[in-house]
Every structure is written in structure tokens, then in C-alpha cells.
Amino acid sequence: MAFKVNECSDIEVIKALFTEYSHIKGAESCFVSFDKELNDLEGFYSGGAILVGFEDDEPVACVAFRKINDETCEGKRLFIKPEHRGKGYARIMIKAMTDKASELGFKEVVFTTKPEVMRVGYGLYKRMGFEELSEDNGIVSMRIDLCGNKVEIKEYSNYKEDEILRLYNEVGWIAYTEKPEVLEQGYKNSLLVLAAYENNELLGIIRVVGDGHTIVFVQDILVFPNYQRKGVGTALLKAVLDRYPEVRQIELVTDNTPKTVAFYKSLGFKEFSEIGCCGFMRC
DSSP, rough: OOEEEEOOHHHHHHHHHHHHHSSSSSSSGGGTTTHHHHHHHHHTTTTTTTEEEEETTEEEEEEEESSSSSEEEEEEEEEEOOOGSSSHHHHHHHHHHHHHHHHOSSEEEEEEEEETTTTTHHHHHHHHHOEEEEETTTTEEEEGGGGGOOOOOOOOOSOOHHHHHHOOOOOOOOHHHHSSSHHHHHHSSSSEEEEEEETTTEEEEEEEEEESSEEEEEEEEEEEEGGTTTHHHHHHHHHHHHHOTTTTTEEEEEOOOOHHHHHHHHOOOOOGGGGOOOOOOOO
């Protein structure tokens, strides 16, 4: 079966998908003024796009976004027909939406969802880098920074002591830089090290250890201060999660601050106490 995503101008196809989506139990609050939207799709989504996913020429999925201002667009109407779920189409549709929005010059996509009704979709948004902004009466507002799409993630295969020591020093991890030869050996014996670059400039690093089959431990994730809060850390961690989708346990230890806890939870991580476990460290 072939699946492809295209911009769609067939109003009847779009109306049929949107209308089927509107009939999902519990999603009523997402369809305020729906008749007005449906009767003027071209105007409502002016400056944005409506994308439809086709499986062997059959329309089975949709997503759209509309212009809010020159930098921001709002993602809407992500829907996969029930009989076609579980095939990875939602991820493809979201990626197509963010790619198209970036192509049109937008810097961010905002989105609202209702986790109680769209639990699977909500989890996918977080895994794909959407950050949670607020929650009101069960409706969660999220966003993704499209500027992060310009960051190139690739394996860090050529260890450069000067830039690594500078990175660790700038984020305050000086315990590692006191013994640079030990840090270098740690890198050489890691399971995987990925680096984020923009125009060949190093922005950050993620280093993982483990066997790559039953367990992966995120040892280090560091981003230069000037590039923090710009989606670089999210892009690095997502790259690791994408590299090891079948590994049962992906673990990490982090500072116990609201900001870091919220960051990792937004990407699907849970505290040990939430799954009936506890952790130990000998140091």
C-alpha cells in the first residue's frame, strides 16, 4: 500500500474528512463555528494549507493549518480514519504540515488538543517536539518551533577536545572537564553520540550508553546557552528516540527542577515513582 500526502483542492473530499472527524465523541468543543469554517474553507485557510493523505488513491487522513500572523500558524483538523490507524500515518501528516508551514515562511505552529479524547495524538505531538503551553478545561495548547527544523543532527564521530570542553564549561559541567582524558574515553566508548549543527556550528550534544537493544541510558545532553530554549535539546533527544524505537527502557538522570522535569515529561518520560519504581546512584 502506498501512502502519499498532497495539498488538496477537492472541497468535497475535505468536507467529508472534516465532517467524519467532527463526529468523534468528546471532540465537540474542537468544532465551534464549524459550519462557518466548512462553508468557506478557502477563506478560512487562506495563507495556510489543507493536506490530505491518500492510501492507494483513497483519502484516509487530513491535517490543515491557517495563518495567524507572518510568523505563526495554527495547526488544525489532524484526522486519520479509524480503520487506517496504527500505520504511522499521523506522524507523516504532522511532518508534512510542519514542512509545508516552514516552506511558507512560518516560524512556529500552535495547536490545541484534548488529551482526554485524543490521548494517542497528544502523546505523538509531545514525541514530535510540540511543547505544552497551557491547559484550560481539558484543552491543551501546544507549539513547535519550526526554526529547529534547520538544525542538522548527525553522529559526532570526530572528537574535538576544544569544542567539547568549551561546551561542558559553558553549561557548568566542570566536573567532567577536570579530567579531559577521561571524558574523551567516555565519548569513545559510548553507544552513540549525536551532535546538532547549524551552518557547521556545533549547538549541542547528546551522548548515550547501553546495549542498544534492551536498555539505553541518556548520559549527557548539553546545549550551548545561546541556543537553549530553541528546540535544539528536543531535536537531539527525539533523534535518539527515533534511533531506538524498539528499546524497552530509555532512562536518564536529570536535575530536579520544574523546567527540566517538564521538558522530559513533554517527550513522554516518566518519573520512576510514577511507574512504581525507585532509582539508586553510587557516587
